[in-house]
Amino acid sequence: MGNSLFISFEGPEGAGKTTILKLIAEKCKEQGIEVLTTREPGGSKIAEKIRSIILDPEHTEMDSRTEALLYAAARSQHFAEKIAPALASGKFVLCDRFIDSSLAYQGVGRNLGIDAVHDINVFAIGDQMPDFTILFDLEPEVGLARINANSGREINRLDVESLAFHQSVREAYLQLAKKYPNRIRVVDASKNVDEVVHEVWGILQTYM
Ligand SMILES: Nc1ncnc2c1ncn2[C@@H]1O[C@H](COP(=O)(O)OP(=O)(O)OP(=O)(O)O)[C@@H](O)[C@H]1O
Ligand SMILES: Cc1cn([C@H]2C[C@H](O)[C@@H](COP(=O)(O)O)O2)c(=O)[nH]c1=O
Secondary structure, eight states, X not given: OOOOEEEEEEOSTTSSHHHHHHHHHHHHHHTTOOXXXXXXXXXXXXXXXXXXXXXXTTOTTOOHHHHHHHHHHHHHHHIIXXXXXXXXXXXXXXXXXXXXXXXXXXXXXXXXXXXXXXXXXHHHHTTOOOSEEEEEEOOHHHHHHHHHHOTTSOOOTTTTSOHHHHHXXXXXXXXXXXXXXXXXXXXETTSOHHHHHHHHHHHHHTTO
């Protein structure tokens, strides 16, 4: 059994998290590393059902606290059912979004407060944090243009928030990176895919 590693991929819409995560997972597998790739909200049957409730563009009446609790509920199930067992068996876990998304989107974007959102997440998953987090930093205008140009990508309830909302989320992420410099590594996501993969792979090497 290898040494487990829990890595989260974070950042605003269209920053390239999913694209780069897949490429990094392939590189890990080429090296014989066992990997679980997963995402939030979602990653398990129940959590995917919660995802569809949260992200449904028709659910415009959803209260911000309900939203924060649903993300935490999905995370609790996903962590217990998928992430914890994978880590226990020595796998690398590459997770597309995790707790920092809640701190940035619900804590700051929705104005619920980072501490309040952190507290409900502690109830959901205890003090389990990723070993490290890659923050894909990008101007929201660029990320939103990328997802609008991607015809295969469904537009969800959060995507259609105002530009000011998405800017506040980006700023929140950068503040989190300042607060947790040992855990969160910021990558310039405006670079091309090969450059970003190279940088993320370099960071990963320092933890292996
Ligand atoms: N470095 C890059 N340069 C240009 N385009 C990119 C880059 N990385 C990803 N893309 C493209 O941008 C779009 C969004 O990428 P991706 O789905 O990986 O982002 P994401 O951060 O996972 O988005 P979201 O969180 O909103 O789902 C895709 O069409 C992808 O091909
Ligand atoms: C985990 C998590 C996610 N969000 C938001 C961020 C995105 O707008 C969507 C997820 O869509 P994606 O295409 O899978 O990136 O949900 C959030 O607000 N809070 C969270 O905890």
